[in-house]
Every structure is written in structure tokens, then in C-alpha cells.
Amino acid sequence: xxxxxxxxxxxxxxxxxxxxxxxxxxxxxxxxxxxxxxxxxxxxxxxxxxxxxxxxxxxxxxxxxxxxxxxxxxxxxxxxxxxxxxxxxxxxxxxxxxxxxxxxxxxxxxxxxxxxxxxxxxxxxxxxxxxxxxxxxxxxxxxxxxxxxxxxxxxxxxxxxxxxxxxxxxxxxxxxxxxxxxxxxxxxxxxxxxxxxxxxxxxxxxxxxxxxxxxxxxxxxxxxxxxxxxxxxxxxxxxxxxxxxxxxxxxxxxxxxxxxxxxxx
Numbered sequence: 001x002x003x004x005x006x007x008x009x010x011x012x013x014x015x016x017x018x019x020x021x022x023x024x025x026x027x028x029x030x031x032x033x034x035x036x037x038x039x040x041x042x043x044x045x046x047x048x049x050x051x052x053x054x055x056x057x058x059x060x061x062x063x064x065x066x067x068x069x070x071x072x073x074x075x076x077x078x079x080x081x082x083x084x085x086x087x088x089x090x091x092x093x094x095x096x097x098x099x100x101x102x103x104x105x106x107x108x109x110x111x112x113x114x115x116x117x118x119x120x121x122x123x124x125x126x127x128x129x130x131x132x133x134x135x136x137x138x139x140x141x142x143x144x145x146x147x148x149x150x151x152x153x154x155x156x157x158x159x160x161x162x163x164x165x166x167x168x169x170x171x172x173x174x175x176x177x178x179x180x181x182x183x184x185x186x187x188x189x190x191x192x193x194x195x196x197x198x199x200x201x202x203x204x205x206x207x208x209x210x211x212x213x214x215x216x217x218x219x220x221x222x223x224x225x226x227x228x229x230x231x232x233x234x235x236x237x238x239x240x241x242x243x244x245x246x247x248x249x250x251x252x253x254x255x256x257x258x259x260x261x262x263x264x265x
Contacts, residue, residue, distance in 0.1 A: 001220050007033045008221035011045075012052045012228020015170070015193075017235065017244055024108060024167045026225075027101065028255045031262075034217060038097040039089045042166020043207035044218040048225035049167070050200025053193040055229050060190030067183065067191045070133070070141060070151055075198030077152040078159025078169065082202040085163025090212075098263040101165050105256030108171045112249035133181040141181070150180040158195065163203045170196050 007029045014025060026045030030036045036044075060066040089097065133147040141147060154176035158169030173192040177183055183191065207213050 001217060003033055004030075004217045004221040005224040008048050008224025008226075009228040009231075010224075011048055011221075012225035012230075013232035013235070014228075014248065015049060015052050015225070016056060016229045016232025017248075024105060024171050025252065025255065026221075027166045028105070028259060030217070030221070031098070032255075032258065036214075036217075037094045038101055038165065039092075039094060040212075040214065042086075042089055042164075043204060043213050044221055045166040046162065046200050046203045046207070047213070047218050048222040050197050050204060051222050052225040052229040053170075053200065054197035055226055056233070057190065057194035057197050059233065060187075060193060063190070065184075065187040065190045066194050067141065067181075067187065068194060070181070071191050071194035071198065073148065074151050074155035074158070074173065074195045077155035078162060078195065078199040079202040081156050081159035082163040082199055083206050085160045085165070086203055086206050087163070089164050089166075095263045097165070098259050102256040102259035102263070104161075104165070104171075105252045105259070109249040109253035109256065111175065112245050112252070131180050131182050135182055147180070150176070154180070155195070155199075159199050159202075162199050163206075166203070169199055 010029060011026045026049055027038060027041045030041035030044060031038060034041075057066060057071075061068065092100075132144065132150045133141050136142045154172060158172040158176075161167055161172065162169045170192045173195050174188055177188040177191060178185075181188070204213070
């Protein structure tokens with residue numbers, strides 16, 4: 001289906017550019033573009049985002065910018081909650097699920113709009129408080145209980161939303177890694193993609209086993225997402241970060257408002 005292929009292409013490009021936005025826009029694109037419900041579109045979006053994220057993570061591993069131990073810890077906690085989210089998705093009325101999705105989209109848009117313009121915080125008297133997860137001389141994290149707790153908590157939230165709404169969880173993981181670690185942005189995005197790929201496996205497997213995957217739509221949508229990931233990585237070096245984030249935030253806000261209107265009407 002050409003429509004599904006084209007929509008997947010859009011998702012892959014956004015995922016490559018932001019490391020966070022592709023997953024959260026996959027389901028709305030299927031809802032508006034093909035007319036699916038959120039619960040039906042969720043597993044398809046999760047499959048496509050997971051495959052595209054896996055490709056991005058592999059490329060990041062080749063560059064040595066994925067913190068794979070942290071990714072496995074986060075994903076492990078997320079995998080425990082993903083089936084619960086999937087179970088809840090099929091027991092919540094589609095209208096309320098759409099409203100919840102829209103509210104999260106608006107929250108993501110608001111946070112994204114604030115980020116490029118947010119002034120740097122003034123330095124504290126004793127210097128800025130270090131993030132819980134700091135790297136040592138080898139470039140690897142120095143593991144502490146505070147670091148492990150922060151990453152596990154982030155993973156559980158991402159896993160629950162992954163199963164419930166069919167999102168990869170990157171919109172949770174990217175801000176969390178920025179807040180709790182001292183990683184550079186390229187490493188944050190690559191590690192986030194690795195988490196998305198791993199967490200998506202559980203939700204996709206559970207949905208496929210229960211017969212909830214619409215394969216005629218899922219396969220071309222996923223193929224488009226993979227192509228978009230490759231193309232988006234070539235574009236990412238040419239596009240300015242703040243303008244890209246603002247554009248993504250405006251699109252997310254518009255889609256969120258549209259989902260609320262569609263649910264009310």
C-alpha cells in the first residue's frame with residue numbers, strides 16, 4: 001500500500017533527525033492517513049519504529065556512540081511494562097485513548113518548544129550538580145545506585161507508554177538521558193534508538209502472537225520507515241537543530257489538537 005509506505009517514510013526521517021519524534025507521530029499518521037483506531041495502529045507504529053530504530057542503533061554502534069550497557073538496563077525494565085501497556089490499550093475506549101495520546105503530544109510539543117529557547121541556568125554557588133550517570137576516563141559510565149535507579153525509572157515509563165500507545169518511548173528517553181547523563185547529544189540519540197529497538201520487540205511479539213497485527217499495512221509502513229531512517233541520517237548534518245525542534249513541536253501540537261477534535265466529533 002503506497003499510502004502506508006509514504007507515511008512510514010515520514011516516520012523514519014523524523015526518527016533519524018530527532019531520535020524521539022518518529023515514534024510519537026507514527027500512530028497519528030496511521031489514524032489520520034489510513035483511518036485506523038489508536039489500539040489497532042499502535043502495534044504497527046511500534047513495529048516500524050522499532051525496525052527503524054534498530055537500524056539507527058546499529059549504525060551508532062559502528063560509530064561507537066551507543067552506551068549499550070545503559071541501553072540494555074533501560075530496555076530490560078521497559079520490557080517488563082510493555083505487555084501491561086498493550087493489555088490496557090485493548091481495554092480502554094478508543095476515544096479516551098486518542099485523547100490521552102493527544103495530551104502527550106501537546107506535552108511533548110510544549111517541552112520541545114521551550115528547549116531551544118531555554119536560557120542556560122545560572123551556576124550554583126558550589127558549581128552545577130552533576131548528573132547521576134557520569135562517565136569515567138574510559139568513556140563508560142561509573143555505575144552507582146543513583147544512576148541505575150534513574151535509568152530503570154525512565155525505562156519503566158517508556159515501556160508502559162510503548163505498549164499502551166504504540167510509541168517507541170524516545171520522547172521519554174531523550175530528555176531522560178539528557179537530564180541524568182553527561183552524554184553528548186549524538187550519543188543520547190543513538191542510545192535512545194537502541195532502547196526503542198529493544199523495548200519494541202516485546203510489544204510487537206505480544207501483538208503478533210495475539211493476532212493484533214495488520215500485516216498488509218504493517219509491512220509497507222515498516223519498509224518506508226527503514227528507508228526514511230537512512231535518508232534522514234544523511235539530512236541530519238545539514239539541518240539546524242533549534243529550527244528542526246521548533247518545526248517538530250509545531251507539527252506535534254497541530255496533530256494533538258486534531259486528534260482531540262476528531263475524538264470529540
